[in-house]
Amino acid sequence: MTKALAGLKLLDVSRVLTGPYSTMVLADLGADVIKVEVPGRGDDSRLFGPFANGESGYYMTLNRNKRGITLDLRRPEGQAVLKDLARWADVLLENFATGTMAGWGLGYEDLAAVNPRLIYASITGFGQYGPNSGRYAFDAIAQATGGLMSITGAKGGPPTRVGTALGDINAGNFATIGILAALYQRERTGRGQRIDISMQDCIAAILENAVVRYTIDGDIPTRLGSSHANVSPYDVFAASDGHVFIACANEATWRRLCKAMDREDLVTDARFEINAKRAENIDTLTEIINRWSSRFTAGELLAVLETNGVPGAQVLSVDQVVGDPHIRARNMMVAVDHPVAGTITIPGNPVKMSASDDTIERPAPVLGQHTDQVLAELGYSADKIAALKAAKIV
Amino acid sequence: MTKALAGLKLLDVSRVLTGPYSTMVLADLGADVIKVEVPGRGDDSRLFGPFANGESGYYMTLNRNKRGITLDLRRPEGQAVLKDLARWADVLLENFATGTMAGWGLGYEDLAAVNPRLIYASITGFGQYGPNSGRYAFDAIAQATGGLMSITGAKGGPPTRVGTALGDINAGNFATIGILAALYQRERTGRGQRIDISMQDCIAAILENAVVRYTIDGDIPTRLGSSHANVSPYDVFAASDGHVFIACANEATWRRLCKAMDREDLVTDARFEINAKRAENIDTLTEIINRWSSRFTAGELLAVLETNGVPGAQVLSVDQVVGDPHIRARNMMVAVDHPVAGTITIPGNPVKMSASDDTIERPAPVLGQHTDQVLAELGYSADKIAALKAAKIV
Structure with a gap:
């Protein structure tokens, strides 16, 4: 050809x-x-x-x-x-x-x-x-x-x-x-x-949206790790053998993540019940999720997330990408x-x-x-x- | 047109x-x-x-x-x-x-x-x-x-x-x-x-060189902040009002940086005299440079670097890029x-x-x-x- x-x-x-x-x-x-x-x-x-x-x-x-x-x-x-x-x-x-x-x-x-x-x-x-x-x-x-x-x-x-x-x-x-x-x-x-x-x-x-955040709203965007300015939890979490990215873009996904973690108590926890609250208490929430996620390998974690309809992906290392x-x-x-x-x-x-x-x-x-x-x-x-x-x- | x-x-x-x-x-x-x-x-x-x-x-x-x-x-x-x-x-x-x-x-x-x-x-x-x-x-x-x-x-x-x-x-x-x-x-x-x-x-x-580092040498590239795998110092350093990137790609530039810092004693310091030594002692070296660099504004620092022939650039925030x-x-x-x-x-x-x-x-x-x-x-x-x-x- x-x-x-x-x-x-x-x-x-x-x-x-x-x-x-x-x-x-x-x-x-x-x-x-x-x-x-x-x-x-x-x-x-x-x-x-x-x-x-x-x-x-x-x-x-x-x-x-x-x-x-x-x-x-x-x-x-x-x-x-x-x-x-x-x-x-x-x-x-x-x-x-x-x-x-x-x-x-x-x-x-x-x-x-x-x-x-x-x-x-x-x-x-x-x-x-x-x-x-x-x-x-x-x-x-x-x-x-x-x-x-x-x-x-x-x-x-x-x-x-x-x-x-x-x-x-x-x-x-x-x-x-x-x-x-x-x-x-x-x-x-x-x-x-x-x-x-x-x-x-x-x-x-x-730079995409970073420019208008400044030119329209006067915000100066800064560093957020892997997290999202408006959505929580949306970040990299630890697995026993690597890292997995987990994204809860809306309340329904957040509830599914709680179910996946067998922590449905969090759904009604005042610290986490809406996105704004989760953003405010993100450090505590991140610790809770990491404690749960690190009990699994990345492969196990992805399977649990998929079963529960929570978007996630493994952070592949370069050798893993090559293979x-x-x-x-x-x-x-x-x-x-x-x-x-x-x-x-x-x-x-x-x-x-x-x-x-x-x-x-x-x-x-x-x-x-x-x-x-x-x-x-x-x-x-x-x-x-x-x-x-x-x-x-x- | x-x-x-x-x-x-x-x-x-x-x-x-x-x-x-x-x-x-x-x-x-x-x-x-x-x-x-x-x-x-x-x-x-x-x-x-x-x-x-x-x-x-x-x-x-x-x-x-x-x-x-x-x-x-x-x-x-x-x-x-x-x-x-x-x-x-x-x-x-x-x-x-x-x-x-x-x-x-x-x-x-x-x-x-x-x-x-x-x-x-x-x-x-x-x-x-x-x-x-x-x-x-x-x-x-x-x-x-x-x-x-x-x-x-x-x-x-x-x-x-x-x-x-x-x-x-x-x-x-x-x-x-x-x-x-x-x-x-x-x-x-x-x-x-x-x-x-x-x-x-x-x-x-x-991914550029990250792939062959693995497929040729078996290294799995990982995270290095802003630093370089083979060259030191090559990193972001603090200014009083922001950050500046400083790169010493070779021994001559390193000596010029020492002169800029008024620390020509470092040239003959056993911890830093060659690139391999500097890489080994990079945490100490970074601290020394940050202590010096943070006394200046980014603008002042760039002027000092330029006078001394050391490559550097300000880390511009989004508002600074826009302006x-x-x-x-x-x-x-x-x-x-x-x-x-x-x-x-x-x-x-x-x-x-x-x-x-x-x-x-x-x-x-x-x-x-x-x-x-x-x-x-x-x-x-x-x-x-x-x-x-x-x-x-x-």
């Missing part, structure tokens, strides 16, 4: 996580992604563990389905090759500090001059314009300055980083959306354009054979499309694996390729 | 957050989104606070730039109208429980029969196939079962929900990516397709005039495109605001529209 983006040509000069995540999603959907890396060294993320036979698991996760070449963008001969690649490409993605590509003569205007159909996407911490556009950011800085850290964490505890690099990944997804929208627009106009993604913007864009039969049935953990690392298991593609496969076609490239192939496709002669290699341009 | 997705026709029968977030992003990019709501009641989220003159801020955030109609999908006359709308549409998005739309005769095959070019996207908790596909989920259940909760939260503390409904929003973004990729494919094949998004899958897809001059300069907080609510400020569109505006063109609809207009565009006579209204189909 063909893939949705088959035929789309993407030139990826981005590094580490946010850009490579975007091009990973596009490659998973079938785009031909050429990843450009520094000769002799490669993407910084090649040095990030864990390692399998010396190959970075971090790099292999993010760069599957891509072809890899080396190219020195700091030297004029390398910049000339990049222009040839930009003539070939539909899309270029970069995540250098603002102004870096332009400084190399590889800014949007430079490349639009050789390929007006090129879509040129940049991801940076704070974007291409605005008073902070020169500031550098990485994941945690985006999570901090976008407001997300201030509303994540235990009640009364410090602001807390989301446990995955959401500052990077979320910006990568918005870049992917921008790139695909620009392709839609190009079908109509015949022209490419510049896309400017700021990691801080993208975090601010996912989850449902996740496996949906091809969300994929074993990939890598020529050096051997077989490794990495997350799959969550965009399931009836007319497009969700398979992973190839492992991440070893450094410079496709340099000869790609340059030959550009029409470079063997002599020219040899000369570029000798000069360490590629 | 035109917008990237101008001309794209989108039929949105989704409710609350995950589906409406996807169609919000598509509407912000210029798609003509018709939101379908239950007659007399509307989307459940119309009842979610905060309220401005009785209008839900939650609803108004997610449904700006859309037109709204009412339609009873449970009755055959309403199903017939939906089929007419499906003939008009390029894309349909729904987030009912698996099988609900098919039960109404509005499944993918039903609608593909009237419009083979239709792209039909579904978002559910666990997807359309697999052993758990019948299970119901909401945001917290996706965060729990996707593994994210298990790696978010304080060290030693319980699994913690991300403070925004990432289980919903993240699935919405992958749905948007799937829809746009299917449009790209349709330009080539002339045919639509079915897209199946599972909220659990989408969380598993953003941030940079966020404002990038049109990321937008004042929208609503006919009932008055002027409210909501988050803007983070996909900045040079050939496409990032303006918000219209407020969220009041219930049924565009029913007459949309049905007239379908070619329905005034009599037919009146009859549908009298029968409470619309």
